[in-house]
Amino acid sequence: MNDRIKKLRRQSLNAKPSVSLERAELLTKFYKSGEAERVSVPVARALAFKYILEHKKICINDGELIVGERGPNPKATPTYPEICTHTLKDFKILNDRRKVSFAVSDKTRKMQKDTIIPFWSGRSIRDRIFEAVDPEWVAAYDAGIFTEFREQRAPGHTVLDDKIYHNGFLDFKRDIEQSIERLDFYNDPEAPAKREQLRAMAIAAGALVLYARRHAKKLSELAAKERDAPRKKELKEMAEICEKVPARAPKTFREALQYYWFVHVGVITELNTWDSFNPGRLDRHLLPFYEKDFKAGILTRERARELLQAFWVKFNNQPAPPKVGVTAEESNTYTDFCLINLGGVKETGEDASNELTYLILDVLEEMRLLQPSSMVQVSKKSPDRLLYRALKIIRTGYGQPSLFNTESIVAELVRQGKTVQDARNGGASGCVETGAFGKESYILTGYFNLTKVLEITLNNGIDPLTGRQIGIKSGDPKKFKTFDELYDAFEKQLQYFIDVKIKGNRIIERLWAEYLPAPFLSILIDDCIVNGKDYNDGGARYNSSYIQGVGLGSITDSLTAINCRVFDKKDISMTAFIKALRANFKGATRLRQVLLDETPKYGNDDDYADDVMRRIFESYFRLIDGRPNTKGGHYRINLLPTTVHVYFGSITGATPDGRKAWEPLSEGISPVQGADRKGPTAVLKSAGKIDHVRTGGTLLNQKFTPSLLADDDSLVKLGHLIRSYFKMDGHHIQFNVVTAETLRKAQKNPEKYKDLIVRVAGYSDYFVDLGVDLQNEIIKRTEHGLI
């Protein structure tokens, strides 16, 4: 790392996250001007976008090579009042809380109170959603059966393909104009609406070019004032680049990075897209530029490294927008889930890893930043060298990169109806979510608490936490004679809550399509321009909606425990069991011990438990997969938690697997914390019994102590372990390589461990920034190093 990068990295690490109302103020000014009322909704959105980019502060940080900040300064994080308007109480929480805080100044507070709240109250999509959904939906949401992403973040889950490296925004503008010309106003009843969408896209395209040229102007001004000759030259070059891109397609490696970065800022300024917008297959996209520049003698490997490192810093400067309420709890992190994909296969199916793959791995190892996240797609065609290089970084305890199975990703996408080529050009984003990059809108609609549904079932539809009847009456569990009767009741509740969720989703999808189209993002995702439709309204080539199942381990072990103890071994009656659960195992210590130590658990390659898991998977899949959404696409399932298993646990009472009330549930498809006792092969065998190909992603967390990976022979064996899991179609695996002792020390002396990054779920985070429950849970996760 050279001095410049050291400085940029330090600037980024030291920048304190704060709430910036720059965007909110400009947006409100525009909507108050009355101009929005004279045009269609999409055009108004595009004009608002343009207004923001025209007026926001241009920030050029000292010494930087890639320019463009979402806020006025690094980590000055905007709000999106048209989506959810923070209350003053929210601001107080954000400012005061110890973890993941955002500084809120008095001026900001006043502006929010006097200007932002009065205007957006009742107009934000959050307000509209809560007004439009059914009471059943609200009851389930309040009880913690499911969460809803789109009440405070935009449905944005998507990643870019290679189109920006071949087209400038002037080219996109031309495509948009041609699409308008092709509209058939005589035969297509939607033609007028399409024209509005396309006009909006054209305005948004122009806005980004304008934004880049404002940077060019500012850079020229700085160059004129600069006394240091090399920097002066550099500023001039940067000004020239910002004149060229994104108006035109990039011609050099450096232009390509700067181009992407403007696009990134555009997407995350238009809306607070949840989540993860990123360049995707970066090693593939940049390779032609790298090779060409190298041949031309205008780029060295070291210069490429420096530019990539400068690029990395830009991601780290953009914390995830501050959330409110339940969502703040479910995903408490600064990371915004940008997951750079490396490796994998080319469109033709050949191994895609290349020299840049390794250079980028060097970069992320050296930078050790929270953002962006990174992953390696391991194909059966990937060389072992790639896998071992990745493992060597993982071994250092950084928590990155995570490892994905290319063959599973492709198979999952093809099963969903994508072409093989689109699938091979795809990857995983966010935590583990599969997508056809640049061509798919794949929306995570909310997490689903499978274990809570069992709690409701065991109480005949009542949530014991509140005493409210929130589910259906599925029968008195004390009268069930067989496990099948219990399971049927569970499945009925499951169906009911999934129906409630999907009905609500349909309403929410329409609200977004109607009120908050995303014309800028629509330019970037095929085939919104051709279709004349917005990203939020089914314009993309593929439109998938997900409901993410949480706590597979907990629900499996809970149902297994009832099957084993009540119906098989008959050593406790259902009545006594339910009583013990209500008492949170008070006075039932022996029962709890039997449940914890002598009852089969998922994660041990024991079919007694794993068969129950298979059954739950089939129910969840059958009740969701293939149901239509309102955008011409379908519902799919995936199994990942982010950190919501902590929140879901906090509202779920004691469970039949021996878990005490309010403790976290299991995460992803990992076994319940500490339940796996037979080592990593047994965990992988259990997880391998899930039909990963019928999901859109699963998340498996494994913790290794560094001692187990100290020598290269162990590393090779770990490589075999991963390859074996991928042979079983496993989708993803990630490793936490730290000792519990280190983590405990970090908990006691956080100031000494500020740099400690751990794998939380589908991403890594600073350990000291995590809440104590989550910290404890990470410590508890089975340490395979002890075996």
Next chain:
Amino acid sequence: MANGIIFDIKRYAIHDGPGIRTTAFFKGCPLDCRWCHNPEGKKCEPETIIVRNRRKGSGKYKKREKETFGRMVTVEDLMTEIRKDAIFYDQSCGGITFSGGEPMMQMDFLNAVLRACKSDGFSTALDTCGHAPPDDFERISGLVDFFLYDLKMIDDGRHMKCIGVSNSLILDNLVMLSEKGHRIILRIPLIPGITDTDANLADILKFIESIKNVNEISLLPYNKLGEDKLGKFGMKNILGPLQTQTRAELDLKAARFRSRGYKVQIGG
């Protein structure tokens, strides 16, 4: 068919030979090593031992708990467990390791399990102390892909004293197996002051240079786990607490063998 008594099955064993392996621990051992770190493997029959759990933080033993070590299994029982990780053996060129205790103490069972493994196409390794009738080795040697052969001491007087038996059978079997061309990885446990002495290591080197076909050596650093177990089982630690060798010490010892052309691994 013969039944056997095992006291543990360890999956993802990555230090007992090549690849990812499953190690089955057979109960019963003819030796009485002073440093034994698997005391629960000594007796042939299943046994119940009172385990004292060390209380966290303080050095006192507190809780007493009965724990049974060893269970009777059929060949099919063991094979069911072994087969579970087949995909991992295939991927990593791993396989099954039979350890103990001393697997040769349960000849008929071992023979049957080895045959079953071969019929499933699994690679097999036998971790043995070598103290068994030569005919028994003849009987199973064709079913074993390689031997992890423990060699502790050459001086028979000291061997008798510290291990309880003469080493003549052990050395004879080693010579016999090596002459037949079997792959042998010698495992030398380094017990400070006992096996880990200049004189003993020199004797070992001299001995193995006199025989053919032994090219691979594993030096096993002293394992503190044994002391921990003795404490847990309330057994007397005759040797007193010993120190694990430092990395530098181990490298020095390894160099001694390497310089004579042996492939040496530390640990495993």
